[in-house]
Amino acid sequence: MNSSTEAGDLITRTLTASADDAPHGDTLLADVHHRLRRRRRVRAAGTGVLACTAVAATITGVGVVRDGPVPAAAPSASLPAADPVLESAAKGWHWESYDTVQVQVPDSWVDSGYTHLWSCGPAFASREARARTPLVGRPFPAIVPAIGCPAVPSPDRRAPHLWFGDRDRKPGVTRYDHGWIEEVRIVGGVTLSVFGTDHALLERILDSARPTGGTDVFGCPTSPPAVLAKGRRPAGPGLTEVGEVSSVQLCGYTPSTSYGPGELLAGGVLAGNEARQLAEALRGAPAGSGPDNEYLCKMAALRDELVITVRGSTGEQPVVVRYQGCANGIDDGRTMRQVTGAALLPVLRKLYTQQASPMILEGQPR
Structure with a gap:
């Protein structure tokens, strides 16, 4: 200049x-x-x-x-536990x-x-x-x-x-x-x-x-769990077999890449009606995979991945949600489902921002 x-x-x-x-x-x-x-x-x-x-x-x-x-600062005093x-x-x-x-x-x-x-x-x-x-x-x-x-x-x-x-x-x-x-x-x-x-x-x-000491207050491990590794799928009975839903644990991670190991981005929990509505949206998503976005396929270092654990009266089910790449979907280990706004936006808005607007939902119902 x-x-x-x-x-x-x-x-x-x-x-x-x-x-x-x-x-x-x-x-x-x-x-x-x-x-x-x-x-x-x-x-x-x-x-x-x-x-x-x-x-x-x-x-x-x-x-x-x-x-x-x-x-x-010194650690704050413990507060009464709450589920x-x-x-x-x-x-x-x-x-x-x-x-x-x-x-x-x-x-x-x-x-x-x-x-x-x-x-x-x-x-x-x-x-x-x-x-x-x-x-x-x-x-x-x-x-x-x-x-x-x-x-x-x-x-x-x-x-x-x-x-x-x-x-x-x-x-x-x-x-x-x-x-x-x-x-x-x-x-x-x-x-x-x-x-x-x-x-x-x-x-x-x-x-x-x-x-955090390895696990945050929402129960999210601070390192990405093994289920996020390539080729791994969640274990468990499947989303349809957990009974009456009581809560949903939300954990967002960066994936491990050549830049370094993955890390916890945010943790959260939904309970009551919010938890039941999210579980219904996850179960109700169409079978299959996607939607995918060609642009996002090239941006691996800027992705995040979600591990959602649905807890119910007869068990719990981890679910992996990928929405920032070219192999997107909702996976409970039994059924692959497509990512929908009803299943994704409540999670992003709880963990990250109320203004969440992921590219793969463009043109889809919010």
């Missing part, structure tokens, strides 16, 4: 060209193929940089005050898990994806962020320009949040204008970053964090 003007022109042209092919409207981030939460990202540095194969890069803030490191969650959260709060850490957040904090572009302005922010809804974000792995963004948006565009897994963040406290503060800790080997104006609330969130 010969000048900052040329750099700016290139950025503008690139973003304009990308926008022509990008999803539109309020579901921008969700519509970028729903690939909302893997931390395997190629990082780039520098303001105004555009990467041809660009993936999210984290830009460090300038002109802020950074205090000394904040020590990791089907292994440990209850405090009243009005709920658990979120990612990789090898779990943490409690207020019920008003909603799941979303994140990328460093959240601070570039409303065009790049999720609908929840634009509405200033408090967020819980897992890393956003989709292809995005590596553009230098400000450390935070302007005050009227900021949203309180908890970010998981941003390894570019360093432990400590950063103060911004208008009373906003970010605190970063590493718990269970995972970086946690909280941002907001209620300092006591942020401390409480971080103080609740602790390592």
